[in-house]
Amino acid sequence: MRTSAGGIAASIIALFLGVLVVTQFRSQDVYSRSLQLETPASLTTLIANLSDRNNSLRDEIFDLRLRVESARDSISSGRGSLAEGHRQIEQLKVFTAQSAAKGPGISIRVDGAFDDRAMGDLVNELRNAGAEAIAVNDVRFGPRSWVGRGPDRTILLDGRQLTGPWLVKAIGSTEVVYVAITRTGGIVGQLDLIYPRTRFTVTRETALDLPALQTPR
Amino acid sequence: MAALAATPDPQRRSLKHAFALLLPATLFGFLVAAQWQGQEERSQLAVRYNAPLTDAALALQKEQNVLKAQLQDLRDQLDRIQASAATQTGAAGELQARAAELKAQAGLTAVTGDGVVVQLDDAKNVPATTKDLDQAICHSTDITDILNTAWRGGAQAIAVNDQRVVGTTSSYCVGSTIMVNGTLMSPPFNIAIVGPPTSVLSAFDDPNQLRDIKQRRDVQGLGFHVTRASAIHVPAFDGALTVRFASTQ
Numbered sequence: 499m500r501t502s503a504g505g506i507a508a509s510i511i512a513l514f515l516g517v518l519v520v521t522q523f524r525s526q527d528v529y530s531r532s533l534q535l536e537t538p539a540s541l542t543t544l545i546a547n548l549s550d551r552n553n554s555l556r557d558e559i560f561d562l563r564l565r566v567e568s569a570r571d572s573i574s575s576g577r578g579s580l581a582e583g584h585r586q587i588e589q590l591k592v593f594t595a596q597s598a599a600k601g602p603g604i605s606i607r608v609d610g611a612f613d614d615r616a617m618g619d620l621v622n623e624l625r626n627a628g629a630e631a632i633a634v635n636d637v638r639f640g641p642r643s644w645v646g647r648g649p650d651r652t653i654l655l656d657g658r659q660l661t662g663p664w665l666v667k668a669i670g671s672t673e674v675v676y677v678a679i680t681r682t683g684g685i686v687g688q689l690d691l692i693y694p695r696t697r698f699t700v701t702r703e704t705a706l707d708l709p710a711l712q713t714p715r
Numbered sequence: 716m717a718a719l720a721a722t723p724d725p726q727r728r729s730l731k732h733a734f735a736l737l738l739p740a741t742l743f744g745f746l747v748a749a750q751w752q753g754q755e756e757r758s759q760l761a762v763r764y765n766a767p768l769t770d771a772a773l774a775l776q777k778e779q780n781v782l783k784a785q786l787q788d789l790r791d792q793l794d795r796i797q798a799s800a801a802t803q804t805g806a807a808g809e810l811q812a813r814a815a816e817l818k819a820q821a822g823l824t825a826v827t828g829d830g831v832v833v834q835l836d837d838a839k840n841v842p843a844t845t846k847d848l849d850q851a852i853c854h855s856t857d858i859t860d861i862l863n864t865a866w867r868g869g870a871q872a873i874a875v876n877d878q879r880v881v882g883t884t885s886s887y888c889v890g891s892t893i894m895v896n897g898t899l900m901s902p903p904f905n906i907a908i909v910g911p912p913t914s915v916l917s918a919f920d921d922p923n924q925l926r927d928i929k930q931r932r933d934v935q936g937l938g939f940h941v942t943r944a945s946a947i948h949v950p951a952f953d954g955a956l957t958v959r960f961a962s963t964q
Contacts, residue, residue, distance in 0.1 A: 528841065533899070541771075544890075554955040558786060559785055562786065562789040562793065565793060569796045582797070590821050592962065593883070600961070625885040644863045646867060
């Protein structure tokens with residue numbers, strides 16, 4: 499009787515041990531993604547980003563409400579909606595890079611070793627910072643543009659060879675884009691470490707002129 | 716003496732039992748403590764900092780979804796007004812046709828067609844402490860590289876987890892959370908690509924493309940699958956068409 503009682507007790511303990519070992523292993527050792535597991539610093543950055551996006555959406559909603567009312571008034575008074583149509587086309591031509599674009603922003607001169615993936619990352623960061631139109635060596639980036647590795651350390655943009663030094667121009671809110679790109683730990687800081695012999699010069703620009711996309715797809 | 720050896724003293728026997736249980740009991744205690752402490756640390760941090768911040772982030776994402784629906788509704792209203800105006804004059808009709816063409820190029824209209832679907836996911840059951848963790852999970856730069864390869868292969872329209880990729884789209888990583896078009900996302904990523912399937916597939920099959928992702932799939936078990944598919948649906952872009960600083964010449 500004693501042996502059997504001891505055996506049962508030991509089995510129960512062993513069972514608990516097994517469960518706990520597994521729980522402990524699963525809860526601490528397997529990588530998992532969850533918003534709840536982010537650090538407060540990351541969450542704060544995410545909140546700032548979401549907040550910016552929502553503000554842009556609100557601005558556009560406000561703008562569109564006015565345009566809907568104005569188009570309704572024009573049509574009811576027999577004037578048609580030509581003005582609204584032209585305005586929409588101008589906006590879409592900039593958005594799709596079908597027309598040349600001008601405006602304030604920043605320029606980044608990249609002098610030294612660089613490659614297509616880094617160029618892709620730089621363009622991604624510029625878009626994330628709110629750049630509305632981007633060109634490299636006066637070749638415009640379009641919505642379906644791609645970059646690749648060309649011969650002799652050149653970078654291909656939609657198949658066109660671009661030779662260094664590269665001059666990246668981005669139209670947008672000068673201060674917002676400048677700060678996003680040059681902030682501590684930002685893209686230029688990272689690229690500086692990855693390409694220590696390459697010189698990255700970021701300049702605020704009051705008036706940039708970007709050409710239209712050359713090969714619309 | 717012989718009798719004593721054959722039947723041990725009951726006191727010694729219970730002492731032996733107690734010692735035999737000592738080790739598992741200690742381990743048991745240690746694990747209970749570790750488990751309790753682990754939960755305690757997490758919950759304290761969560762209560763103090765993360766819970767309100769997580770709630771705020773989720774509330775903003777919810778608000779974003781509402782704002783996008785409102786924006787879509789206004790775009791539809793404007794389209795209807797212009798469509799009715801287009802029937803009034805020839806000039807308005809021409810303008811509307813041009814606007815429709817540009818909207819399609821901008822990604823403001825949904826597209827359905829043949830193409831390729833790419834699935835990207837973290838490797839399964841990766842130990843959080845492994846030194847290869849970065850190699851085994853997906854990053855926002857992987858999404859940028861996949862989009863670049865798809866455009867190179869002649870893609871016409873792409874969506875990442877139903878977020879349409881347009882001229883201002885960026886993928887962004889904060890901690891382990893990824894944002895595309897400013898929308899919170901986490902793996903698995905379903906990248907729907909409408910375009911000529913053979914050409915898009917050959918871009919993905921090119922050994923010079925996505926070397927890093929393919930190597931991580933083979934070595935660390937990163938989830939990366941490219942398959943041909945038909946009737947792929949790519950929704951319209953529902954974000955803001957921000958053109959505030961750039962203007963036509």
